[in-house]
Every structure is written in C-alpha cells, then in structure tokens.
Amino acid sequence: MxxxxxxxxxxxxxxxxxxxxxxxxxxxxxxxxxxxxxxxxxxxxxxxxxxxxxxxxxxxxxxxxxxxxxxxxxxxxxxxxxxxxxxxxxxxxxxxxxxxxxxxxxxxxxxxxxxxxxxxxxxxxxxxxxxxxxxxxxxxxxxxxxxxxxxxxxxxxxxQKPFRYERRVSRVPTPWIEDGKPLTLELVSYLPPGGGKGPLPTLIFNHGSTGEGNKPEWFKQTATSPEVAQYFVDRGWQVLMPQRRGRGKSDGLYDEGFEPDRSRYACKAELSLPGVDRAVADLDAVMAHVKTLPGVDTKHLMIGGISRGGVLSVVYAGKRPDSFEGVVNFVGGWVGERCGYADRVNPVLFRQGAAFKGPELWLYGDKDPFYSLDHSRKNFEAFEAAGGKGRFMTYSPRPGQIGHFISQSPSLWTAAMDDYLKEVDRH
Missing domain, CATH: 2.40.128 (Lipocalin)
Structure with missing residues (x-):
C-alpha cells in the first residue's frame, strides 16, 4: 500500500x-x-x-x-x-x-x-x-x-543520459481553510523532456494508503508510481499524481477512515466509507485545477491508481462518468482482507464505479498480502453485475516481490496496457 x-x-x-x-x-x-x-x-x-x-x-x-x-x-x-x-x-x-x-x-x-x-x-x-x-x-x-x-x-x-521524463512539483488550490489558512495539495507531474508540446493527453494517478495506517510518520511521505509515469510519458502522455489532504506535502488532516482514536485505519464500513467521500472531495478540487492547466488536453483524460487509489479511481469515474476516457485500477481495494470487513466495504465501492460506461482495466497480482485474487475477482464480478465493463488481468510477481507492487514491474502489464490504450482510442 x-x-x-x-x-x-x-x-x-x-x-x-x-x-x-x-x-x-x-x-x-x-x-x-x-x-x-x-x-x-x-x-x-x-x-x-x-x-x-x-x-x-x-x-x-x-x-x-x-x-x-x-x-x-x-x-x-x-x-x-x-x-x-x-x-x-x-x-x-x-x-x-x-x-x-x-x-x-x-x-x-x-x-x-x-x-x-x-x-x-x-x-x-x-x-x-x-x-x-x-x-x-x-x-x-x-x-x-x-x-x-x-x-x-x-x-x-x-x-549519463538525459532522463526520459521531467518531474515537477506544484500546488493545487482547494476550497478549504484550516486554522485560518487556505489548504493546498501537492501535485507531482511527469512530462516529456522539455514539457512536451501540449496540450497533452493526461492521466491522473492516485496513491494508496500507508499499510495499516498506524504509522503517522508515513503520512508525510509523498507517494508516487514513477514506473507507471514513465510508461505513459514514453507514449506521449503526461501523468499527474496528487497527494490528498494530509498526505505527502499536502496541507490538512489525513482522515480517510480511521478508528475513533486514530490509532489505525478503521475496518467497519460506517467508519471506513466516509473516508472515500473525503477522498472524492479532494479529487474534485484536483480536477477543477487540472482542467484549467493549458498543457492538459481535457478531451483526453484518464484516471487510475494503486490500492486505495485504484478503487478510488473506479468510484470517481462512476461519479463523474463524462470526465474520463478510461480507468486503470492497480490492485485496488479500500480495506484489506485481514480486517474481516473487506467484503462489506470493497464490493460496495466497486459497484459505485459501474456508472462509468467505458471499458476499464483492472490489474492484480498473486501473493498480495492485502487482497487475494479470489477476493478481487469477486469485486470485479460485483462491478460487472452492476453494469460495469472491463478486463480483469492477473500476474505472478517477480521473484522477491509481492503482488501488491506489480505496478513497479511494467514488463508484466505493458502488453495489456498497450491493448487497453488502443481500445480507449476506438471509443
């Protein structure tokens, strides 16, 4: 995560x-x-x-x-x-x-x-x-x-060669004020060398959580997926990775579904699901800003993410179905199976994403300590039963790695992603 x-x-x-x-x-x-x-x-x-x-x-x-x-x-x-x-x-x-x-x-x-x-x-x-x-x-x-x-x-x-992409950091304005100060969010951008000739097709890619949520020092570490960024930049895209409230260098309180004493992430739906609503609000602020950027081709937007960011992307596309051409979900889920309440939280969220009528790409790895393939297949079945469309792909992780981090191994999923981008272009 x-x-x-x-x-x-x-x-x-x-x-x-x-x-x-x-x-x-x-x-x-x-x-x-x-x-x-x-x-x-x-x-x-x-x-x-x-x-x-x-x-x-x-x-x-x-x-x-x-x-x-x-x-x-x-x-x-x-x-x-x-x-x-x-x-x-x-x-x-x-x-x-x-x-x-x-x-x-x-x-x-x-x-x-x-x-x-x-x-x-x-x-x-x-x-x-x-x-x-x-x-x-x-x-x-x-x-x-x-x-x-x-x-x-x-x-x-x-x-010794020039890097294949540029990494930039900027701030996103939000409508919120805490302690009398306006909150802004950190936005990490990946662009072709020199910034590219915009406007560019753009992927908004969302980070996951921090394991069990019991290490506050991890909240302030900016979470990115440079392997995903490099794949898309190599194909002429730019990639934007926002850090939600309280994460990375973003302002505000990180509050995406904790126990009442904030000792760890909550497992029960009544405590966990409000965190999704907060994350959706963060994405609304991000998207309002993104659509004002001159380098963004607003007619060619995709959304994706890893772990909590994966399910968040599916949910958000379902709530804002006219905003995106495609959705990429790497090992998505909101609460891990070890919670014991995953079957009461994750399928509920994925069904919300079915309102997006385009095809989606779901990528999952075996030997994932948070989401087994059996659990994730059931989530996809719930998504399809609610009217969602897409492909569910599974991969065996590289030696010494776990399935939750397949996004770090592009050789596993490059062929599927290439096919998916072609499919999105046809729609």
Missing part, C-alpha cells in the same frame, strides 16, 4: 558498519529497474573538488566507458537521490566520489578507491557498506549497497 521507504531502511542503506566483502548476488528484479530521477526531496551533491580525468588512450573501451558522472536513484520507492563520479579509472581499479541524499539523513558523501571484480566495481564506503556497480549493455549503471552480512540494502539505476 505504500511506496515510501521507512526511516529504519534509510538508516540501513547509509549507516551499516562492518568490513567483509562478499560475492555479489544481484536480485532477479534488477533488469526491471529503469533509470530516471529520484522521487526524494533532496538532491545529492558531489564534493566541489570532483575532477574526472580523461581515460588513458591505452585503456580498453570496456573500462573507459566507466569514466564520468552518473546520476539516478536508489532505495525503495526511488526515495534516495544518488550521484557517482568515476574520476580516474584503470584496468584494475578506479577512484570515485559518491553522493547520496534522502529526507531522513540528508547528504552523505564519500571518495573511495575500489577494484574491478570481473565486470563489477567493488568499493567500501566510509559507512562500511559495500558498494557494487556494474554497467548494462545499454550504457546505464546498476548500483547496489550491501551490509556486512551480505544482505542487500538498496539497489537502483544510474545513467
């Missing part, structure tokens, strides 16, 4: 101690990771005295291509910004400057010497985490950090 990395995990990434170097065992999902800007609030800054020396003319091309400055991301949810400057390289070793930044720990910088082990570069940071890098055939760089017990702490991708 969440895409944000916890403070504990960030501390692990940048703060382990130990000295042992281990044989690298890259995770199977590495080929699925793509280069792009980080989703973090801070930008990694290399030391001011970085100086990249031109590779010696006698150096092999395989080694020479390591030279230069690399930028990108690491950590779960792309929460850490990373830059690496390979300043000097030989056949056996290299000197590099490292910079990592995240909202919890701020800036971490280092300068290290390391050695090549086959096609990999190995070095130990001053935090005593083991840094391992390797180059892809397409020229990008895979990076990983390991603890002293050879446990993977973080992985990501760096590049």
């Amino acid at each position: 969440r895409r944000a990395i916890s403070a504990l995990a960030l501390a692990l990434v940048f703060g382990w101690t130990g000295s042992a170097e281990a044989q690298t065992a890259w995770p199977a999902y590495m080929p699925q990771l793509a280069a792009g800007p980080s989703e973090g609030d801070l930008v990694a800054v290399l030391p001011s005295d970085v100086k990249v020396l031109p590779p010696d003319a006698s150096l092999s091309p395989a080694r020479a291509r390591w030279s230069g400055v690399w930028k990108g991301w690491a950590c779960f949810g792309r929460a850490c910004d990373v830059q690496v400057a390979v300043e000097q390289v030989s056949e056996q070793q290299a000197t590099l400057a490292y910079a990592g930044a995240n909202a919890v720990q701020g800036q971490i910088t280092d300068r290290v010497e390391g050695r090549f082990v086959g096609d990999e570069f190995h070095a130990q940071l001053r935090t005593r985490s083991r840094l391992v890098l390797r180059l892809r055939e397409d020229g990008d760089m895979e990076m990983s950090l390991w603890d002293p017990q050879d446990k993977l702490l973080s992985a990501g991708v760096l590049t």
